[in-house]
Amino acid sequence: xxxxxxxxxxxxxxxxxxxxxxxxxxxxxxxxxxxxxxxxxxxxxxxxxxxxxxxxxxxxxxxxxxxxxxxxxxxxxxxxxxxxxxxxxxxxxxxxxxxxxxxxxxxxxxxxxxxxxxxxxxxxxxxxxxxxxxxxxxxxxxxxxxxxxxxxxxxxxxxxxxxxxxxxxxxxxxxxxxxxxxxxxxxxxxxxxxxxxxxxxxxxxxxxxxxxxxxxxxxxxxxxxxxxxxxxxxxxxxxxxxxxxxxxxxxxxxxxxxxxxxxxxxxxxxxxxxxxxxxxxxxxxxxxxxxxxxxxxxxxxxxxxxxxxxxxxxxxxxxxxxxxxxxxxxxxxxxx
Numbered sequence: 001x002x003x004x005x006x007x008x009x010x011x012x013x014x015x016x017x018x019x020x021x022x023x024x025x026x027x028x029x030x031x032x033x034x035x036x037x038x039x040x041x042x043x044x045x046x047x048x049x050x051x052x053x054x055x056x057x058x059x060x061x062x063x064x065x066x067x068x069x070x071x072x073x074x075x076x077x078x079x080x081x082x083x084x085x086x087x088x089x090x091x092x093x094x095x096x097x098x099x100x101x102x103x104x105x106x107x108x109x110x111x112x113x114x115x116x117x118x119x120x121x122x123x124x125x126x127x128x129x130x131x132x133x134x135x136x137x138x139x140x141x142x143x144x145x146x147x148x149x150x151x152x153x154x155x156x157x158x159x160x161x162x163x164x165x166x167x168x169x170x171x172x173x174x175x176x177x178x179x180x181x182x183x184x185x186x187x188x189x190x191x192x193x194x195x196x197x198x199x200x201x202x203x204x205x206x207x208x209x210x211x212x213x214x215x216x217x218x219x220x221x222x223x224x225x226x227x228x229x230x231x232x233x234x235x236x237x238x239x240x241x242x243x244x245x246x247x248x249x250x251x252x253x254x255x256x257x258x259x260x261x262x263x264x265x266x267x268x269x270x271x272x273x274x275x276x277x278x279x280x281x282x283x284x285x286x287x288x289x290x291x292x293x294x295x296x297x298x299x300x301x302x303x304x305x306x307x308x309x310x311x312x313x314x315x316x317x318x319x320x321x322x323x324x325x326x327x328x329x330x331x332x333x334x335x336x
Contacts, residue, residue, distance in 0.1 A: 033106035044079035047100035127331030136164035138282035148173035156225030158186035228259035305330030
């Protein structure tokens with residue numbers, strides 16, 4: 001195929017103060033990259049937008065370097081190899097990598113993983129069979145030490161991670177699975193399609209009151225994607241020796257006055273375990289995760305949704321902002 005001489009990528013134009021806007025992004029035309037030894041040129045087909053990317057828009061030290069103003073953003077994407085200088089990769093292979101937000105990426109072969117478009121849709125490798133799915137699976141089973149008979153509460157339960165957490169808990173023998181979400185339609189999705197035992201719209205009233213009604217006997221595990229009021233309510237509801245996976249805190253990502261937790265002292269008397277997680281630490285579970293979750297999907301036991309924004313790279317900032325606003329159900333993707 002004849003390659004174009006230029007292609008587009010999305011740059012960080014400025015660091016947001018509070019909620020991001022379109023002005024924080026620039027769509028820039030650049031030369032199509034040339035590749036060196038051990039590299040692949042990948043034409044991206046579908047890319048991911050994720051909550052953690054909001055933290056990377058801020059300046060400061062973190063577990064992952066911040067995006068730089070005037071430089072391209074990055075994130076997971078799946079694309080087609082159009083040129084290869086690396087053994088083991090051929091033109092036409094489909095690969096997952098970490099240089100999204102671009103139409104064409106020069107990817108080190110060590111940072112690329114082949115995916116099979118015949119086994120699952122390409123978007124699934126960025127969602128239910130990708131980083132969010134592994135986060136859900138490993139965060140529940142290893143970080144929260146889930147065991148059969150646990151009552152599990154998941155916040156942000158209709159998102160890319162939450163939709164998998166609740167179903168893995170159910171399939172692994174949870175006594176009760178409860179989810180929170182931000183709309184009545186999402187609550188219906190959790191209960192009627194995913195098999196949650198109970199779910200509530202956190203906008204309908206205090207989270208603590210709604211959680212107490214949904215789990216009158218308390219909860220054993222809380223998978224936290226939201227932080228703030230949700231975490232405080234969960235600490236109230238947790239039973240002795242309850243476990244919390246601290247995965248995300250989206251309620252605080254776009255505010256200059258983050259909400260704290262006022263009842264952390266309860267963790268002492270209840271002997272709670274609150275443990276943060278990064279999926280990068282849990283790669284040793286990837287093969288087990290793919291085997292088990294792909295099997296459940298093939299058997300129709302685990303379901304998932306994606307919210308796909310079509311129209312190319314131009315709409316990636318819009319999709320990202322919409323995801324932060326909770327407009328997506330399941331994994332938020334952009335097709336290029």
